[in-house]
Amino acid sequence: MTQPSDRIRSTTILGIRYRGQTALGGDGQVTMGNTAVKHGAVKIRRLGGGKVLSGFAGSASDAIALFERFEGKLEEFQGNLMRAAVEMGKDWRTDRILRRLEALLAVADSESSLILSGTGDIIEPDDGVLGIGSGGPIATAAAKGILSLEPDLTAEEIVRRALDIASDLCIYTNNHISVEVL
16 A cells, blocks of 8 residues: 555655745656656646645645645635645644645745645745655755855756756656746
8 A cells, every 4th residue: 555655755846935036846757656657747836816836746636636725725815825824734634534635735925935734734944945745855955056056047947957956866756847937
């Protein structure tokens, strides 16, 4: 039987807020166990009237349900990302059906970058760089290294380069990269 951690490992999502830009990108690989079954999936969505970027790691159907629920929270709280995330975290933690969903969400707007999990975690990285999925730590480290060496790049360029590096190292990440920018 596949464990939740097995499902969540199978992707890479990277977000960065840098120099007034917010970029969120992901690879396109979909795996079942140790087999790549799709290479061009798009795991990044615009929510909240296009003002919020969101990406997922984990079960695609679970993530779609979470995107819909989170978009409802954004509408309910007039686009306030932090408030919507807190309310989503409370629901996700206490609702029997939501608790069974196996996905992580990365959400970002021009002011905040957050990771949301089914355990009710709402994590805001100190530096505006976040990564989820199996290649998330690799992409995060690559982005931080790129930032220190090439500070003149745009947020989108950093995300693309870091995801490309992660695709070279993580077997659950490919180089079919999609990026959205605010």
